[in-house]
Amino acid sequence: MDQQTFDLGTTTLQRGMTVPNARIVYKTYGTLAPDKSNVVLYPTSYGAQHTDTEWLIAPDKVLDPGRWFIVIPNMFTNGLSTSPSTLGEPFGHGRIPEFTHWDNVHAQKRLLEEVFGVERIALAYGWSMGAQQALHWGAIFPDRVARIVAVCGSARTSVHNKVFIDGVRATLTADAAWRGSYFTERPVTGLRAMGRVYAGWAMSQAFYRENLHLTVGFSSLEDWLVRSWEANFLRRSGDDLVASLKTWELSDISDNPIYGGDLDKALGAITARAIIMPSRTDLYFTPEDSEAETAKMPNAEFRPIESIWGHRAGNPALNPVDMRFLRKAVGDLTDG
Secondary structure: OOOEEEEEEEEEOOOOOEEEEEEEEEEEEOOOOOOOOOEEEOOOOOOOOHHHHHHHEOOOOOEOOOOOEEEEEOOOOOOOOOOOOOOOOOOOOOOOOOOOHHHHHHHHHHHHHHHHOOOOEOEEEEEOHHHHHHHHHHHHOHHHEOEEEEEOOOOEOOHHHHHHHHHHHHHHHOOOOEOOOOEOOOOHHHHHHHHHHHHHHHOOHHHHHOOHHHHOOOOOHHHHHHHHHHHHHHOOOHHHHHHHHHHHHHOEOOOOOOOOOOHHHHHHOOOOEEEEEOEOOOOOOOHHHHHHHHOOOOOEEEOOEOOOOHHHHHOOOOOHHHHHHHHHHHHHHHHO
16 A cells, blocks of 8 residues: 555644644554554654665565555654654744654554544554654553563663754854754754764664675765765754654653553563563663663563664664564564
8 A cells, every 4th residue: 555644634743832733754564453463563763764775575574464564654753644744834933843752652542443433453563762652652542552572772761862962953053054943944963963973872882893784785984874874864854863863862652641640550561461672772862771661561571682783773774684673572472
């Protein structure tokens, strides 16, 4: 199926602003079972749209569309669903509302119910900010999620992760087009600089020591930085990327009226069978943080990816070894 749009209508966000004509752009893969028991929710990650992460949906990849009905809802702020780049006045020129994962998952719940008649999902699968959304599902709608695979993500954005986010934001907004709360034109210099900063965080030290970038189609380090990392962010709106960083920064499964900031209580409420999968060499979603969160979840297994691909071990489009590790985790969780 081609991408579709679900109109949410006038939507009040968690932080208090009201957005008219909010929407989710989504795409589905596979066939919905008659009893609607085979739904996999696969939210998007930072800077990504469904076309960037759908590579792992295939019979020989991580999510088999012959078995599952997979729904990728594009996250608010990613440029397809409601985002700074799609909002009209009065939201331009620094009046961008804050979007949270509470907003994302409640919109996704409406999508599943109102379009497909689905009230319970077999699996919430996500990487990075997608993993954050999967864990929000587990905490906010515990009776609606049977299983969770959370890859290289977190239940609450850590203090160190916030320092990383702030550094990326400072790099992007150092562009001359930044006016304190919005860009007056495309921030090419800032986007290129952001890509280079990100390349040092997203991949591990060992990745570069082993020159693995030369094994996946790039002829030099500069080629890798320009064609992979600069190119990745040059595709996107600067305002959208800044707004997505705020969503990431605010991510906290307990920051809502249900849990009142009590993270232990929120983690303890996730009754879904879960596998929490950090990368052993992730520099900003660290395995230590994931292990501490997993210990508070009643039905969760801590299963780190033993990889030198850093954060990108969780989205291994160029790395079949880590892809097979993710595939096995999904199989273990859903076949057991």
